[in-house]
Amino acid sequence: MPSPVAPDDRVTAGLDRRAELRAFLRSRRARLRPEDVSLPSYGRRRVPGLRREELAQLAGVSYAYYARLEQGYGETMSAEVLDAVAHALRLTEEERDHLVRLAQPDRNRTPQSAPPPQALRPTVQNLLDTLGVPAYVVTRRLDILGWNRLATAAFGNWAHLQPGERNLARLIFLSPEARGRFAEPDRMAAKIAGVLRRNAGKSPEDAYFSSLIRELTQKSEEFRRSWAQHEVSCGSVGEVVRMRHPLVGEFDLVHEPMALPGGAPMRLNTYHAEPGSRSEEALRMLASWEMERQD
Template identity: 35%
Template sequence: MTTTQRRRPELAAFLRGRRARVTPADVGMPPGFRRRTPGLRREEVAQLSGVGVTWYTWLEQGRPINASAQVLDAVARTLRLDPPEREHLYRLAEVPFEPDPERMTQTVGPEVQGIIDALDPMPAVVYNSRYDVLATNPAYRDLFTVPQARGLAVPNVLWTLFTVSEETCPLVHRERELPVMVATLRSHYGRHVGEPAWEGFVRRLSAASPYFAELWASGEVIQPGRRVKTFRHEAVGEVRLNSQSLSVDGMPECRIVVYTPEDDMSRARIALLRQHREPLWPPTEEGVHEIIRMWQTENPAS
């Protein structure tokens, strides 16, 4: 049995079940007489959705008919489907699903914030697919706070990296890392072509940074993945970190990015930042090596 043959009965059962739970009163219709079930009739769903009765009947019967995204959205509104149910309808009908662009996540709940806070002293951040910064932990702010970017009203890591001067940019090897980030951005952009928020962001950043405009015009696409990145900090010097992305249930197109030290020197310098979080002071090279010796004494097996 093909995938389509398996999905069509599921689609039929799903539509019947959701139709049965919507009453005429829910959609502003009189109850009528001799109604055998509390839910809507097929012809009522078709009328409210602006589709033909025969077409909707065939859809609910699981027949192999084509459905567009616009028609499925109309049916979803009539049946009062929530976002997960709407996505399920699309999957069963074998129509490419695109999340509502207006529902793009811009905040995180206390549970996710608690998770990344608990990762301290490892830097952690929550990004959406546009690299908007949704949440950070203290270690991330220790390492990646850029004084030159404090006056920017754009909480977006790409905006920061492309608009601050190269001397103050926390990312070492910009010529290697920034193209990867832009290619990752473009891989997500495909879902949002034409959306004002995305088009405006790309347009404004292109105007602010010729280098971004050049990379964007290249058209390169890549998926996010594990990388070793080198960052610099005025207080402790260079730090080499592994970056690992983790998806978050219930937050489409969002990920937690966690940075773990690549070597002993980087681990010691991250510890030094935490120890001297308030205030941050530039240590001597001798002081850094002392921290390393202390850390190795306390962690002999590492």
């Protein structure tokens, strides 16, 4: 897998929040047609989707007011206006939250001046080791901080990677070996890009986020395409992930993510197979093989 960007190559500033807001609103407006929202369509359109004035009409605000928001100036907008725009654009709950974070960032946040944590509390690692399902912990940047044996069996041996390479986005976009563990890699890549977009919106000033995005943009055409879509996702609870393994073939795991309290934002990701299923048997075989390999 290509090496991550060296510390000297890191950018010194975070994402441009206003540029992100402009691009996000335009991308959401472009996916709507007049007939989708019961508006008449007049004349040929130079670009797909609704015009600004049509969106403003749907939201019940003036054109100038909406145009200012789409130019990246949302700090003075009321919650009611943002809700009206979100409703007019037919945003999901995740997209609406993303819009609010970009339009009205928390002024009490301070830019991150140090790398994210690279180790788990021993108690969290102990928890991972006692779980009877594949599990791992990631930061908001999707850096992998800890995992258990079953995660190694299902996803690959991350212990062989350098700490800077242990990142879900780097693995799915830059490592053919890691990507090959998923039976639907394109779907997984799009999901991870959406999670990364959502998390970056929470910390647009974070230079370490922008360095990762810069690296992936430079090295992966697929990431460039996914990132340009401006999709946002928090990782679906209960989503079925189809895995592929050379020993047991394809099997399904159910993804259950949960936030870990205390300190820097971290998320515990667990995966289980449906009881009594062929996937459960496949996971049991992988667990037995991994125990024998490590003993």
